[in-house]
Amino acid sequence: QQQVKQSPQSLIVQKGGISIINCAYENTAFDYFPWYQQFPGKGPALLIAIRPDVSEKKEGRFTISFNKSAKQFSLHIMDSQPGDSATYFCAASVAGPMEYGNKLVFGAGTILRVKS
C-alpha cells in the first residue's frame, strides 16, 4: 500500500531530447507527489511537485503529468541538457494527522544521462 514504483531504472537521452520517467502508486490516500533531483555526493533537492487536484504542472523545462484514475504520474524534461544528468526520485505522501508530519515514500530512482 505504501509502495511507489518507478521506471525506468536508467535512461540515456540525447541532448535536446525529452526525458520521461514514470511512477505508479497504490495508496489512494496519497495527496502530494514531488520529484527530487540528486547529484552525486549531494542530498536530493525538490524539483517540482503536484497535488491530485490538477492533471499537469509545468515549471520551465520540467512538467509533471498526473493521472489520478490510473494512479500514475510522470516527469517530463523537455530539451534535456547534459547538466540534467542526475538521479531522479518520485515520491508521495499522505496528509495524515498534523502531528505525524509529512513523511515521504520514495521510488527507487532513475539515473538519467544526457549525451551531448
Added chain:
Amino acid sequence: GAGVSQSPSNKVTEKGKDVELRCDPISGHTALYWYRQSLGQGLEFLIYFQGNSAPDKSGLPSDRFSAERTGGSVSTLTIQRTQQEDSAVYLCASSPRRSTDTQYFGPGTRLTVL
C-alpha cells in the same frame, strides 16, 4: 542562507561498534526527518521530529536505532552494535513547519560497516 548540514560526511566502522550521526537543520525549521538510502534504492523514512518530540518513529528498522533532538535544532541518530546491512547513506531533511511539504535535504552521511 545555510542549508542542512550533516556530519561526518563519511564514517567507516567495524561491525558491532556504535555510531552517532549528526544533523544540523536549517535555522528555524521545526520539522526534521531522517531517511536512509541504500545502494541502488530509494530513500526510506526512519523518523520524524516536531520540535524535540518524535511522534513518528515507525521507520526505525530495529531497536538498535535511536534518535534524539535537542533545543529544537540539532538531531543525532545513533546506531548501536552496527551490522553490515546498516551500510547506507543516512540523510536528514528539515522543513519550516509540520504542515509544510517541502523538505530540504542535507548531503548525507555515508556509513560503511566492515
